Amino acid sequence: MKIRSSVFASLCLIFEIFGIALFLRGFFPVPVKSSFSSKSKLSDLPAEPLTGNSPNSSKVPASLFRRVVIVVIDALREDFVFGPKGQQYMPYTRNLVERGSSLSFVAKARPPTVTMPRIKALTTGSIPGFIDVVMNLNSPALLEDNIIWQAKAAGKRIIFYGDDTWVRLFPKHFMEYDGTTSFFVSDYTEVDNNVTRHLDSTLKRDDWDILILHYLGLDHIGHLSGPHSSLVGPKLLEMDHILKRIHASLISRETEGSLPNLLVLCGDHGMSETGSHGGSSEPEISTPMVLISPAFRRKAGMETPSTVEQVDLVPTLALGLGLPISQNSVGRLIQPVFQGTSLRDQLRFLHLNGFQLSCLLKDSMPAFEKEEGYEQFRVAEKSHGSWMKLYLEGNTSEVLSNMGRKVLKQYLEALQAMSAALSRQLGKYDMYSMVVGMVLVLQVLLLLLIAMPEALSNSAEVELPLASALLSLPFYLLCLLCCSVHVLVCTSAEASCYLCGLSWGLVLVATAFSCGLLCMLLSLANQKMSPGSRPAGKSSGDSCFSELDILLLIGTVGHVISLGSSSFIEEEHQTWYFLLNTLCLAVFQDVCRKYFRERRGTGDEGSYLPSKEGPPASLSPAGELSVGAGSEKWLALATPLLTLACCRVLRSLNQTGVQWAHLPDLGHWLNSQEHKAELSLLAAASLVLMFFLVQRRCSLVSKIALALGLLGVYSYRAAVGNVLFPWQPKEGRDLSKGTVEARFVYIFVLGILFTGAKDLLRSQVISADVRLKSRGLWEVYSGVVLLCALLLRPHNLPVLACCLLIQTVMAQFIWKELQYDAAQTTIMHYWFGQAFFYFQGNSNNIATVDISAGFVGLESYVEIPAVFLTAFSTYAGPLLWACHLVCYLTSEHHRSAASLGHGCYCFALLRSIPVVAYILLITALRYHLFIWSVFSPKLLYEAMHMLVTTIVCVFFTAMDQNHTSRS
Amino acid sequence: MRDLEIKGMVSAHAIIASSIFVATVMPLFFVDNFSIYGTHLTWLYSVSGSVSVVNITVFWLLGISPPTKKHTLSYKVSRAVRSCLYFILSCLLFHAVVVLYGAPLLESALETFSLAVLLSSLTTLRCLCVLGPSVQAWIRVFSREGAMSVWDTSLQITTACSVIGAWLGAFPIPLDWDRPWQVWPISCSLGATFGFLTGLVIAPAWIHWHPEVLGRSPGPLLWESGMCDTFGVRPSIGLPLPSSSRSPCCLSRCC
Structure with a gap:
């Protein structure tokens, strides 16, 4: 089949658009959201389940803690507290963990392990993807439902000192704040002293309910010299000392009869062995989470801390403070925190958490009813209702408490299943879609490149061996192979792939198309390689490169190479x-x-004189x-x-x-x-x-x-x-x-x-x-x-x-x-x-x-x-x-006559090369520290630019069409 | 003959290259706290000064400068004055180009100008030494296939290498590494110097491996018919310009 190079270029661009769209779909997971910027309210909370028609007690759960101090230490790795380093450098904390009234966990952070998404996760309970950043394009402030907003709406007074990312995310939420910037990585003392200097006066006062401290120094040390540097020890000692001060002050202000206070120590993300973060390696995602409060039972010795998700802190804190759980939270409450409360309250808290998760599940999955966790929750809710009925009737037998414990277990299982179902959708690259999109785009680019001599020839026409490719045996074999690979991937993968959700007909068409492209590519390459078919005089094109040509070539290639660097x-x-x-x-x-x-x-350079009397004057007279x-x-x-x-x-x-x-x-x-x-x-x-x-x-x-x-x-x-x-x-x-x-x-x-x-x-x-x-x-x-x-x-x-x-x-x-x-x-x-x-x-x-x-x-x-x-x-x-x-x-x-065709082809090629190179690069760099802040926005810009170029090229083709039909 | 010329060139280039090293090392004994990054401008001046002096001396001693028709003192003085003028002009030109490339216009103008001086002493000064202050000769040498002697070729190569070195030197500036050599204009001047040194090495080697360059006959030269024809004198174009727009050099030399 012979087509003009402008048509060829436009077709290639359109196919590339499909490839890029597929890649983007895999790269940016669709966020799990009930609705954007709506907040859950206290009045929306469900009533306690109860079988029968007796009046519901929709009592709002009371808060468990009076004051909360949250100390976030940037890049605090799990072994800095629970490992040998903790023993050596954080003696006070370690003592609390081992013998104090505290609960300690290893909290798993989700990649990207970068501060801003982590803060979002710690406050909203959702797992933020890049799409969130695009959604609230206009303002850097966090519009999603979050615990800070809920606390403020409930009249809690919040004080914040530390990383100014918080201040940007929550403008006007804090009664008092002082942001330190993490701009100068080489500074690791001043940045923490700026936080600590407020501590004394704040701890003496009584006019706040929540205090949040975010220390950056450890992260800076990690970036400078890694987790084994000699600077880490003194920094951990400093942090330990600060914790001691806060804890001592909280204990001294504990009064009889009032609610206990809570001190939370956590890290936003860990640190790899080289001291960086952003990826998903074990040391990067493991952070300690220590909750210290007199409400907890004293421990006898060091226990191995159990593992929770980082987002679990959000429902726990929200329920502990008597606030509604933020809508998009996928966390489940940390049950040991509520151990001290009555069984009825415990069930109530679990029910609230389960209800919120089931709502989110309903909003984010079309087939939520088939989800195992949802069914479990329904069952648990029902048995909770009958338990309540018995309880209110004044039954206090052994049977009741056994039944209550059974309900509790049911709830916990349901929560786990729902939370897992939700987070499966999030924060994970859909590699299958990404790879398929990448292969498609790469094939098109190779096709463009292989057809270059023909597309830029005088006739500006490209011969595509479509029929021979489609009728060949390798094509059918390839189709079969691809289909079987598809079946294999879709049946084995636990992750939900976008492609696996598509209908079979569409998949078949796409497979056939991709294989056809590959066959065409191979047969074209074969034509080019075979001796004798090479047109004569082709080598003359290489030798007469002018300086300008060299510059244009170097510039194009150099720009593509420069895309590998975030700077x-x-x-x-x-x-x-x-x-x-x-x-x-x-x-x-x-x-x-x-x-x-x-x-x-x-x-040839002397021929400029005659050209002046040529036709241009007649073409554009005025x-x-x-x-x-x-x-x-x-x-x-x-x-x-x-x-x-x-x-x-x-x-x-x-x-x-x-x-x-x-x-x-x-x-x-x-x-x-x-x-x-x-x-x-x-x-x-x-x-x-x-x-x-x-x-x-x-x-x-x-x-x-x-x-x-x-x-x-x-x-x-x-x-x-x-x-x-x-x-x-x-x-x-x-x-x-x-x-x-x-x-x-x-x-x-x-x-x-x-x-x-x-x-x-x-x-x-x-x-x-x-x-x-x-x-x-x-x-x-x-x-x-x-x-x-x-x-x-x-x-x-x-x-x-x-x-x-x-x-x-x-x-x-x-x-x-x-x-x-x-x-x-x-x-x-x-x-x-x-x-x-x-x-x-x-x-x-x-x-x-x-x-x-x-x-x-x-x-x-x-x-x-x-x-x-x-x-x-x-x-x-x-x-x-x-x-x-x-x-x-x-x-x-x-x-x-062919200049329009040549122009269109070059335009398409110029756009395709950086896009394809960038897609390859970004796949390789998907765990880079700056993937969300630098590389992803650029990917969106590139995709959008591709779309614009495609429209222009179609316009080109239309113009070219006119000419050919005329001549 | 050729081998002799190449040997001479190698030794001349060795002397020039060593002068750069000396200019880097010597200030250590005279200037307190001297370092290439810390007191960059001092280093820059020292290098450009020594390169200029050594270039002038070497080419004076080798006697490569174009044969002068007259030997009167006034002619020599006018040549010297014109050379100085050209040098200053080239400094200003380089400065303008660097500003067009994005250097700040007002602040750090001294740094920018110092870079221009360095570039001029690496490129223009050599041209002045070898070719003398004549624009036609320059145009001849820097046009395609215009080299007629080994020195012309060496001039082409070293000049191109210095300029490309400075060009490449600008690339690390946007990187966020916060290194001392990323400060304007250190990377560019280092790039230019390294480029120049590379050029000094490449030039004799290239001439040695490409003997056909000088085998060519010198053909009809711009040297004689010059570029005066393009200034409107040639009948084929037939559009004489107003005399005010003619170049002074054209008037003085061949018209």
Whole structure:
């Protein structure tokens, strides 16, 4: 089957989208949530089960503890307390564990063992995935139901000292707080002293109920020199001393008759043998959890601590404090804590916990009724009811207590089963989906690469041996093999795979497709490898690489390699700026070479004179800025320099990334209140410049529409209050949402797009006129520009203007004159697009997405338009450059009929290579320390960019289609 | 003949390379607390100074500089003045390029300029020594296949290596390792120096293994017809520019 390379590229991209979607589905487990940001209330608690119709006692359980002190020591490993290190360096704690009235456990933390997700787990009881971060994009605060919120709502006064992650997660929740930042890893004393200095005064006071301390020093020591460093001992001694002080103070304030106090010592995660954390190795996930309170029975000696889940602390604390359990908690209460209470209370607590878990199960699983734990809970609830009936009747026989113990056991089993069912869904990579997605994407990339010589040939057509692949024996064998592997995986795996849940028909189709792809790939490779079929003169392509080609190649490869480093992902903009600068200098060298002509060069460089009298003048008559041939050389020489200067100014407009993001930039300066006049002037100038650059190739109607639209953009910004009209008074204006103005602009955008589409259709159907077509394309492009102008913030309008300026001068003086081929032009466009993505102020962090663009012209939040507008404004830079590429290649069609196909193919390839490399990398690095903070957001950005590129490539293909049907 | 030239080049390069080592070691005896990271600018000046001095002396003694037509004192003085001017211009040019690459505009301007001085003394100064202050010769040497002697080739290689070294030296800066050598402009200047040293090693080796480079006949040269034709004098383009825009060097040399 022979298809054009643009169609081929688009098809490949679409298949890659499927592969990426599958990968993402496996990489980000779907969160178990009843509902977002709703909180459980005390009044919603179920009544005590009771058979019969006697009045229910829905008594709210009373709290067991008066005050709670929670000491979180970052990276406290289990053996630092329970092992030989604990014996040596934490004598007081060890004594409490062995002989005091305390309960000790080994709490298992779930990966990612990084502080922020761990804090979330310790407070919400859920197992946070990355998707949570995306869901509450806008605010770093924790919106989910959590114990801190519940405590505050119940009127508890909370004091917090320690890691400022807590302060960011729970703003306004603490009566008093002092956050220390974990920014300077090399500091391990000051960071803890800043916490301890508050201790004395706080412990003396009586005005708080919950005190939370989070010590970072141990974690810093671990990062610096590992768990066996000599620094660990003194730090543990210091922590032990602090615990002693707190415990002594709590005991001295224990009064007769009131409730006992509780001291909790826990770690948020452990530490590997090298001192890092984030992964899922045993020392990283094992943390100690010691609960100390006079309410517990004194122990006689050291017992081996039993194992619990870290999230179990949440229901335990909540019930101990008389609070409702937070909705999304998957923990089950730690039963020994409640040993001292009456059997009735114990059953009540277990029932509450079970009820909450069953609710969560109902919400998160469609087939919850078949779940074993749910059935067990139903049974236990029933027998609990009959026990209650007997109990209330005053029965006090042996039978009753035996029956009660049986109910208790039933409850505990039910809790365990439900909790296990819930957490199976969470915090685990679905490796099967990930691998299948990865294989699919990899196959497509290899197909793209293998077809490169054909796709970039003059005919721009790719021969795909579809029929022979589908009719061959290996194809059927492979299908069979894949199906059996699928059955094997799905029957053996304990984890729930997404793919195993799919229907058989879909799986069969997918298998056949993937195998077909593989067979095709193999037969293509076979064709290429077989001697004699190699087209003659192919080797000449390798030898004539110019410096520019080498740079483009090195840049592409180097960027892909740089994705392996978290710093380079955080500072990816630096990579692109750097490459772009080098590109401009290389282009400058090319221009110099062309105009200060080398005599000794080969003849091809001397051929620039005749090309000037070629057809371009006839193609875009009104389009070109009219310049004499003499000044043309100087303009061409000045163009790369102008581009360089523009890029330098733009890069100081928005500081982005992580390391230097705090530096002052022009954007902040312009946005401050006192520089409104400058901002207005700049915005107006940019809009005028944009008008002059865009209007020159539009029809008259579009010109007028464009002018009015740009005016509308300015008045929208004035209405919102970003910029000023000169005749407006500085103060005392009423700000509106600017809905009318924005909708006014939308109308013009749609109008221009419509005109463009009409021209495109006419050029295809009726006249087959290239000029009409290129005008239509340009009108579509100007519509896109107008929409960008509306959505981008006013201080980013210069980015847009510079983008148009660079496109204009580069197209006229460089790409046309220096006769770069379609592939080179495409790569340059891609690089520019990437750099402009960052010039806009974007970064690889989710937090920089400008959500306000989603509200332009809308009265309230409407999901679909808001998402579309936000995505559009985020990817405005790459989109504009891609659109310009289409316009440019179409207008250059006379030079090579296949240029659009080549452009489309290169574009697809340029996007596929980093995406596939990144997917491979992220699979290898899935237990990296920064997987959630750095790598995952980048994965989302890459996937989104892939989607945008696919849409552009389909557009490309449509444009290419017209040409072929015409010729 | 060629072997002799290569031997001469090897010894000259050895001297220049050793001068860099000396410039790194010597300040230890004169400056308190001298270290490459701590007192980076001192090291930088010491290296660029010694490289300049040694370059000038070596090439003076070897007599590679282009034959001068006149031997009058005023001509020599004007040559020297022009060389200085070119050097300063190249410093400014490098500074501008580095700022375009993203160096801060105002703060740490001294560091940036020092890097520019180092780059100039590693690249421009050698060109000045070998080729003299003539733009045409420079364009000839740095255009494709423009090298006519072993020294031209060596110039090409060392210059390219220094610039690429500085270019590569910028890559570690965004890494969050908090190492002393990541401070601006240490990694870049170290990169440039290492690149230069590599160039000094590679150049003789490359010439030794690629004897065909110099076998070529010197062909019609830019040297004579020069680039003046591109300044609008050639009839084929036929569009003379206003005389004000002509380059001064063009007027003085060949037009």
